[in-house]
Amino acid sequence: xxxxxxxxxxxxxxxxxxxxxxxAARILSPYVGSSNLIWTTIIGIMLTSMSIGYWLGGKIxxxxxxxxxxxxxxxxxxxxxxxxxxLEAILVKPLSEMSDQLVFVAIVCSALVFGIPSFISAMxxxxxxxxxxxxxxxxxxxxxxxxxxxxxxxxxxxxxxxxLLIPNLGVRMLILIVTLVLFVLSFxxxxxxxxxxxxxxxxxxxxxxxxxxxxxxxxxKENPDIIKDVDSEYSRIWIKNLSVGExxxxxxxxxxxxxxYINQETNEMGAAYLYYYDLFDYYNKDAKSTLMIxxxxxxxxxxxxxxxxxxxxxxxxxxxxxxxxxxxxxxxxIENPRLKIYHQDGRxxxxxxENKYDTILIDAFKGFNAPFELTTYEALQKAKNALNDNGMxxxxxxxxLEGEDDDFIKYEYATYKEVxxxxxxxRVRNVEDTDRxxxxxxxxxxxxxxxxxxxxxxxxLLDMEITDFSSDKEIVTDHYAPIGN
Numbered sequence: 001x002x003x004x005x006x007x008x009x010x011x012x013x014x015x016x017x018x019x020x021x022x023x024a025a026r027i028l029s030p031y032v033g034s035s036n037l038i039w040t041t042i043i044g045i046m047l048t049s050m051s052i053g054y055w056l057g058g059k060i061x062x063x064x065x066x067x068x069x070x071x072x073x074x075x076x077x078x079x080x081x082x083x084x085x086x087l088e089a090i091l092v093k094p095l096s097e098m099s100d101q102l103v104f105v106a107i108v109c110s111a112l113v114f115g116i117p118s119f120i121s122a123m124x125x126x127x128x129x130x131x132x133x134x135x136x137x138x139x140x141x142x143x144x145x146x147x148x149x150x151x152x153x154x155x156x157x158x159x160x161x162x163x164l165l166i167p168n169l170g171v172r173m174l175i176l177i178v179t180l181v182l183f184v185l186s187f188x189x190x191x192x193x194x195x196x197x198x199x200x201x202x203x204x205x206x207x208x209x210x211x212x213x214x215x216x217x218x219x220x221k222e223n224p225d226i227i228k229d230v231d232s233e234y235s236r237i238w239i240k241n242l243s244v245g246e247x248x249x250x251x252x253x254x255x256x257x258x259x260x261y262i263n264q265e266t267n268e269m270g271a272a273y274l275y276y277y278d279l280f281d282y283y284n285k286d287a288k289s290t291l292m293i294x295x296x297x298x299x300x301x302x303x304x305x306x307x308x309x310x311x312x313x314x315x316x317x318x319x320x321x322x323x324x325x326x327x328x329x330x331x332x333x334i335e336n337p338r339l340k341i342y343h344q345d346g347r348x349x350x351x352x353x354e355n356k357y358d359t360i361l362i363d364a365f366k367g368f369n370a371p372f373e374l375t376t377y378e379a380l381q382k383a384k385n386a387l388n389d390n391g392m393x394x395x396x397x398x399x400x401l402e403g404e405d406d407d408f409i410k411y412e413y414a415t416y417k418e419v420x421x422x423x424x425x426x427r428v429r430n431v432e433d434t435d436r437x438x439x440x441x442x443x444x445x446x447x448x449x450x451x452x453x454x455x456x457x458x459x460x461l462l463d464m465e466i467t468d469f470s471s472d473k474e475i476v477t478d479h480y481a482p483i484g485n
Contacts, residue, residue: 009185010128010146013074014153016178017121019161020081021046023178024114026171026236027088031096032106033255034235041103045110046118053122060123061130070127071189075204077120078182082208084175085215087113089222125150163233167321170231176212183208228329232321239329250329252297252322259322260297260330267331273396273428273438274300275461280359281308282458283444284390285451287358291316291386293346293374294364298326305336312338314357316349347373350382358388362395372481375412379478380419384445393420393443401433401466408483409439410471416443418475425469426461 024042025034032038060069092109099105128146129139165174187193187201220226227250228239238253242261249270251261261270269275277300280287288311292301295317304313317323320343326332334341342349346364360383364374373379383393393416399409409425416423420443428438455462476483 005188006128006132007149009074009189010124010149011153011156012181012185013077013121013124014150015157015160016153016181017046017050017118018154018157019165019174019178020114020117020121022158022161022166023084023171023174024110026166026231027084027113028092028106028109029236029255030238030253031092031256032102032109033257037103038106041106042110042114045107045115049111049115049118050122053119054126056119057123058126058130061127065127065130067131068190068192070124070131071186073120073123073127074182074189075186077117078179078186078208079204079211080116080120081175081182082179082211082215084113084117085172085219086211089215089218093222166231167233170229171236172216172229175215179208179212228325230321230325232319234319234321237321237325239325252325252330254296254322260299260326262297262299262330269299269303271299271438273440274303274363276396276426276428276440277304277359277361277394278307279426279440279442279458279461280361280392280394282451282454282462283392283442284358284449285454286390286449288312289355289357289388290314290359290361291355291357292361292363293349294362295326295341296322296363297330298323298332299330300361300363301339302326302330302332305333305338312340314340314342314355316342316344316346318343318345347371347379347382350379350386353386355386356388356391357386358391360387360391360393362393365395365397372476372483373478375415375476375483376481377415377418377475377477380415380443384419384443387445389446390449391445393441395441395443397439397441398436399439400436401427401439401469403434405436407473409441410473411476411483412441413469413471414473415475416441417471420444421446422448425466426464427466428464430464 021042024046025039028038028042091112092105095108096105125146129143132142132146161174169177183205190197225241226238227241228237230237230239235254240251240253242249242251248264249261250264251270252259262268263270280290290304290311290313292313292315295301295315298315301313301315304311323332323334323341323343327334333339346362362374362383364371380393387393395412397409397412400406401409413423413425422444424442426440426442428440431437474480
C-alpha cells in the first residue's frame with residue numbers, strides 16, 4: 001500500500017478536482033443560472049486556480065520536498081471543501097441578491113468558494129513528481145506518469161460524478177464525501193503518526209464534520225422557503241413556498257427561474273401565460289391531441305386533463321426527477337390514460353417521433369436562456385411536420401418587445417414567419433415594451449378552424465394580440481443561433 005499511496009492520492013485528487021467543478025456549477029446555478037457564459041466562467045476560474053496550484057506546488061516542493069507538508073495541504077483542501085455549504089449561504093446568496101451582473105457574481109463566487117480547493121488539489125501533482133523522483137534521472141518518465149494518473153482521475157471523476165454521484169447522492173452529500181476522502185488521504189500520507197498527531201487529527205475530523213453540519217443548518221436558516229433541494233441528472237431543483245400578498249404558492253425553481261407554481265389552497269396554475277395555451281381550443285375546434293415540450297411540474301398538463309376530458313396530451317420532459325416531483329408535490333396523476341410522458345430531450349423527440357398532433361406547446365425556455373436547438377428553423381420544421389393539417393405551435397418566450405433585450409422575440413418571430421403560414425404574437429401583461437415579459441408566439445401550419453362559440457371565453461386573451469409586430473432579424477438555424485445558452 002505504501003508503494004502506491006502517492007499514485008492513489010494523485011488519481012483521487014484529480015477525480016475530486018473535477019467533481020468539485022461539477023458541484024460548483026450545481027451550487028451556483030440557482031443564483032447565477034447555468035448558461036454558456038456561466039459555465040465558461042466557472043471552467044475558466046477553476047483552470048486559473050489549478051494553474052496557480054501547479055506553479056506554487058512545484059516551487060514549494062523544490063524547497064521542502066516533505067510528504068508531511070503535502071499531507072497538510074490536502075487537509076487544508078478538506079477544510080475549504082467543508083466550508084462550501086456555509087459560503088453558499090453567507091456569500092453566494094447575498095452577493096447574487098446585491099448584483100444583477102451574473103458573470104461578475106460567478107467569477108467572485110467561483111474564485112472564493114471553489115478556487116482554493118481546486119488550487120490545493122492541483123498542488124498534489126508537482127509534489128508527487130518531486131517525491132517520486134528525487135534523483136531526477138527519470139524526471140520525464142515520472143512527470144508523464146503522474147500527469148497521466150491525474151488526468152485519468154479527472155476523467156473518472158467527471159463521468160462518475162456527473163452520471164452517478166450527483167443525481168444519486170446530491171451535492172451536499174457529495175461535498176461531505178469529498179471532504180472525508182481528502183481527510184483520509186491526508187492521514188494516509190502523513191509519516192510518523194504519533195499520539196499527538198492522532199489527537200490533532202481526531203479534532204480536525206470533528207471540526208470538519210461540524211462545519212458540514214453547520215453548513216446545512218445555516219442554509220436552512222437562510223432559506224426557510226425551500227421545501228426540497230433536489231439534484232437530478234440535469235439540474236438542481238428547488239421546491240419552494242412563495243407568498244404574494246395573501247396568496248401562497250408552491251413553486252418549482254430550476255436555475256434562477258420559476259418553472260412552475262400553483263396556488264396552495266386551490267391548486268390552480270399561478271403562471272398567467274399558461275392560460276394562453278388554451279388558444280388552441282379557439283383556433284382549432286376539432287383539436288384533440290396535444291404535445292407539450294417541457295413538463296417541469298406539469299401544472300398545465302394537469303389543468304389540461306381536468307378541463308378537456310375528451311382530449312389527450314403527450315409530454316416530452318427530459319428530466320425524470322421533475323416528473324417524480326410533479327407527482328409528489330404538484331398533484332400530477334401519472335396514471336391518467338390520456339397522458340403519455342416521454343423522458344426525452346424535446347428536439348430529439350421532434351426529430352424521431354412519428355406521432356401527429358393538433359397542437360404543440362413549447363415551454364422549455366428559461367428566460368433569456370433558451371436551448372437553442374428548439375429555436376431554430378430546422379426544429380420548427382420538425383414541429384410543423386408533426387402537426388395535423390390545421391395544427392399550430394404555441395410557444396412561451398420571455399423577452400422585451402423593444403430595446404437592448406428584444407433579440408429573442410424578433411429572431412424567433414422571423415423564424416416562425418419562415419416556417420408557418422401565419423404567425424401571431426400575444427403579450428401576457430400590459431407593461432412597457434422595454435420591460436421583460438412573457439410573450440406568446442402562435443404559428444399556424446395551414447389555416448384556422450375557429451370555434452366562434454368560444455370567442456367570449458377567450459376574448460380577454462385574444463385582445464392581447466400585437467397586430468403590428470414586425471422583425472428585421474435573420475432566421476435562426478442550427479448553424480446560426482445568436483440566442484440561447
